[in-house]
């Protein structure tokens with residue numbers, strides 16, 4: 166395991182590179198967007214709210230006036246929105262170096278996406294599956310391109326139960342479990358996609374990363390009485406957003422990474438610290454589960470690898 170202290174100082178110059186960051190206006194996605202732009206990359210900000218996206222863009226421009234940022238509307242709860250986003254990217258850009266699948270929601274009350282999926286796995290996995298499949302040809306024609314999926318420590322508590330991908334309100338819904346499942350799905354997708362791309366000779370790298378426990382807006386919807394005790398614990402374990410973003414940034418730009426690696430903070434059971442390669446659970450490496458998720462994703466989206 167590599168234990169060096171990797172920071173923004175280790176970032177290479179990104180001139181000429183094009184990045185997509187989903188959920189670029191807040192938290193990890195905002196910090197990653199800023200870091201890529203400040204190292205001269207072009208960054209496409211995939212955001213569901215144009216006002217929040219513009220505010221984030223203005224904030225980066227105030228610090229770095231040469232930042233090259235392009236906002237494109239992207240709502241991962243809607244396959245139509247994802248398709249419109251991908252069509253615009255494919256029409257406007259002739260290359261894509263990095264797709265950072267970062268956007269996410271956590272422990273939200275039950276509700277379906279526009280396509281009838283449980284929201285958390287719908288946004289966190291199926292939305293990003295749809296986006297990735299739609300952009301694979303562009304990634305494939307770009308030399309040294311990569312896909313990075315933001316997972317979570319929570320995947321350690323996840324199981325995969327296809328029966329719950331489309332919860333009905335009458336069924337018992339556990340929002341924490343549904344989040345853990347969606348984050349396990351991020352890793353199953355990472356490893357499943359890596360194997361499939363290697364089998365067909367594609368050079369696209371596929372990695373995962375997680376930010377440990379990082380102060381962001383992710384838990385803002387939790388009611389105060391639920392947040393208070395959690396905040397008390399989290400405040401002693403968590404880290405500031407720029408530090409939490411380092412794992413995803415490293416997985417996106419470090420020239421020494423290998424496909425299939427999973428980056429997370431080095432300290433306190435991977436809750437905080439500098440990014441290193443870490444192990445995900447045995448379940449996340451299950452070929453059977455990877456195939457179950459893959460086949461379900463193809464069925465739901467009608468999209469498969471087609472380079």
Ligand SMILES: NC(=O)c1ccc[n+]([C@@H]2O[C@H](COP(=O)([O-])OP(=O)(O)OC[C@H]3O[C@@H](n4cnc5c(N)ncnc54)[C@H](OP(=O)(O)O)[C@@H]3O)[C@@H](O)[C@H]2O)c1
Pocket residue numbers: 187188189190191192193194211212213214217239240241242267268269270271288315316317318375376377378379380381382383384
């Ligand atoms: N913070 C942590 O401790 C932690 C730990 C483990 C993993 N993670 C993961 O880190 C990633 C980033 O989260 P964060 O902590 O930075 O939280 P955050 O500050 O809440 O950022 C989440 C981003 O995702 C966007 N988003 C949510 N739903 C979307 C949708 N339907 N379509 C498009 N974008 C959508 C949000 O947009 P709006 O601003 O418009 O809502 C926001 O930009 C997530 O995948 C999360 O699971 C975070």
